[in-house]
Amino acid sequence: MTMxxxxxxxxxxxxxxxxxxxxxxxxxxxxxxxxxxxLTFDAVAAAARASKATLYRRWPHxxxxxxxxxxxxxxxxxxxxxxxxxxxxDLLAQACAAGGLDDDxxxxxxGALLPVIHRDPLLAEGLRTRFVEPKTAAGxxxxxxxxxxxxIGADADLDTLVTILPALLIHEAxxxxxxxxxxxxxxxxxxxxxxxxxxxxxxxxxxxx
Amino acid sequence: MTMxxxxxxxxxxxxxxxxxxxxxxxxxxxxxxxxxxxLTFDAVAAAARASKATLYRRWPHxxxxxxxxxxxxxxxxxxxxxxxxxxxxDLLAQACAAGGLDDDxxxxxxGALLPVIHRDPLLAEGLRTRFVEPKTAAGxxxxxxxxxxxxIGADADLDTLVTILPALLIHEAxxxxxxxxxxxxxxxxxxxxxxxxxxxxxxxxxxxx
Numbered sequence: 001m002t003m004x005x006x007x008x009x010x011x012x013x014x015x016x017x018x019x020x021x022x023x024x025x026x027x028x029x030x031x032x033x034x035x036x037x038x039l040t041f042d043a044v045a046a047a048a049r050a051s052k053a054t055l056y057r058r059w060p061h062x063x064x065x066x067x068x069x070x071x072x073x074x075x076x077x078x079x080x081x082x083x084x085x086x087x088x089x090d091l092l093a094q095a096c097a098a099g100g101l102d103d104d105x106x107x108x109x110x111g112a113l114l115p116v117i118h119r120d121p122l123l124a125e126g127l128r129t130r131f132v133e134p135k136t137a138a139g140x141x142x143x144x145x146x147x148x149x150x151x152i153g154a155d156a157d158l159d160t161l162v163t164i165l166p167a168l169l170i171h172e173a174x175x176x177x178x179x180x181x182x183x184x185x186x187x188x189x190x191x192x193x194x195x196x197x198x199x200x201x202x203x204x205x206x207x208x209x
Numbered sequence: 210m211t212m213x214x215x216x217x218x219x220x221x222x223x224x225x226x227x228x229x230x231x232x233x234x235x236x237x238x239x240x241x242x243x244x245x246x247x248l249t250f251d252a253v254a255a256a257a258r259a260s261k262a263t264l265y266r267r268w269p270h271x272x273x274x275x276x277x278x279x280x281x282x283x284x285x286x287x288x289x290x291x292x293x294x295x296x297x298x299d300l301l302a303q304a305c306a307a308g309g310l311d312d313d314x315x316x317x318x319x320g321a322l323l324p325v326i327h328r329d330p331l332l333a334e335g336l337r338t339r340f341v342e343p344k345t346a347a348g349x350x351x352x353x354x355x356x357x358x359x360x361i362g363a364d365a366d367l368d369t370l371v372t373i374l375p376a377l378l379i380h381e382a383x384x385x386x387x388x389x390x391x392x393x394x395x396x397x398x399x400x401x402x403x404x405x406x407x408x409x410x411x412x413x414x415x416x417x418x
Contacts, residue, residue, distance in 0.1 A: 035246050035324055104327075111327065115244055115320035118313075118386045132384070160400055163380060171376030175341070177327045191369055192405045199404035 023048040023055065024069045031066060032108030036116040039066075067126035070109070081138070087146035087197065088189060094142060095165055095185045103178045111174060136162055146197065153200030161200075164193050232257040232264065233278045240275060241317030245325045248275070276335035279322070290347070296355035300402060303351060304374055304394045312387045320383060345371055355406065362409030370409075373402050 026048035030039050039062055045052045059065040082093035117124045139162040146152045152161070168188050173179045180188070235257035239248050248271055254261045268274035291302035326333045348371040355361045361370070377397050382388045389397070 035244065037244050037247055108324075108327065111324035114323045114383055115317075117383070118317065118320065157396075157400060160396065164377065164401055167376045167380030168373065171372060171379060174323055174326070187366075187369065191366060191408065192373055192401065195404040195408035196401045198408075199400065 019050075020058070023050055023058075024065070026050075027065050028069050028105055028109050031069070031112045032105060035112045036062075036066065041065075063120060063123040063126065066113070067123065067130055070113070070127060071130035082142065083145070085149075087142070087149075087151045088194060090142040090145070091165065091189050091193060092182070092186060094138065095169065095189070096182045103173075106179060107173050107177055110170070135166070139166070143197075150201075152197045156197070156200035161193070161196060164196060165189065168192060228259075229267070232259055232267075233274070235259075236274050237278050237314055237318050240278070240321045241314060244321045245271075245275065250274075270331075272329060272332040272335060275322070276332065276339055279318070279336060280339035291351065292354070294358070296351070296358075296360045296406065297398060297403060299351040299354065300374065300398050301391070301395060303347065304378065304398070305391045312382075315388060316382050316386055319379070344375070348375070352406075359410075361406045365406070365409035370402070370405060373405060374398065377401060 023044070027039070027044045030043045030047055034043065041052050041055050041062065044050075044062075044065065045055055048055075055065065059068065082090040084090050084093060113123075113127065117127065140158055143152060143156075143158045143161055147154065147156065147158070152158075165185075165188065169180055169185065172184070232253070236248070236253045239252045239256050243252065250261050250264050250271065253259075253271075253274065254264055257264075264274065268277065291299040293299050293302060322332075322336065326336065349367055352361060352365075352367045352370055356363065356365065356367070361367075374394075374397065378389055378394065381393070
């Protein structure tokens with residue numbers, strides 16, 4: 001899959017040129033194939049038909065390259081601000097915004113990064129600020145709107161609610177090697193996320209002043 | 210952490226000797242430190258103060274060694290058959306059965322395996338049959354008992370319900386580097402798993418013959 005100038009021009013955290021997108025795409029391919037530990041600038045340069053000097057000028061360390069990969073490719077603009085007026089539709093719009101990448105790229109890249117996050121604090125920090133936090137903030141915004149409409153209780157633990165769907169989707173992707181399709185996402189929303197949200201509206205035993 | 214003969218003697222899927230447990234413990238340490246791709250029999254032999262010949266006699270390929278590691282160390286006997294007569298207590302008993310390993314060992318070892326599962330079908334198959342399926346079967350047994358008691362609807366999708374808690378626990382462990390403690394597990398059971406189970410008891414729009 002190659003990205004065109006048109007798709008690269010949609011709003012993103014950073015504006016990057018076509019050539020940079022090609023290099024990041026090549027880096028994700030290498031990451032997926034050999035893992036983070038064995039990823040070298042030599043391999044990325046060869047895959048992107050770029051010089052190592054070009055890579056090092058832009059990314060001092062491979063962690064910088066990979067953080068750019070993730071924040072560039074894993075985000076889908078459409079998921080940022082769904083506003084349908086209905087929690088279920090907002091959740092589906094957000095979770096089904098696929099970002100245009102193939103399953104094996106996303107699953108492979110995520111799988112390659114999970115094991116090294118705890119071995120590299122700077123990588124962990126970069127992924128947290130550039131990827132996890134923006135995603136969580138977008139999810140929390142959807143829940144806050146639902147809270148304002150009365151679909152979620154005022155004292156609900158949004159931090160827990162916001163992680164349910166990503167946790168289920170990532171878990172299923174890791175076990176099956178494929179990201180869940182729209183129909184499956186809807187099943188998970190209907191059978192897990194919405195019941196958990198609805199439960200925040202009812203009186204809980206032991207709750208209250 | 211070292212395992213004593215006493216802990217190694219509790220019921221497990223396979224009976225292994227003390228020396229084998231020591232080697233598997235050393236292999237997990239190496240796995241966590243360098244990842245699966247860079248794990249070598251040289252490194253495991255050095256860490257376990259064993260000869261490579263000893264290792265190769267028992268495990269023809271490093272995937273065999275790692276599959277034994279996972280099925281030996283990741284299972285906790287206590288989680289197999291909780292039977293308290295109450296879904297909530299069964300879920301907590303199962304999820305809180307820690308197996309005696311330190312957080313960084315479990316989180317590190319799992320994180321090291323996730324990225325390679327899809328690159329090695331034999332490893333995937335071994336982990337599936339020796340680890341994922343027994344765990345899923347134990348979880349499904351708890352749900353079936355609850356279903357028989359009327360705590361879960363007769364037509365509930367147990368395959369989805371059984372994955373909720375593992376997905377949430379693994380997700381949180383990967384993001385924080387620590388396994389959730391008993392109090393947090395109880396929060397997740399109360400705010401997510403039990404509402405999803407309870408929702409299977411109510412009439413759903415469009416459901417029915």
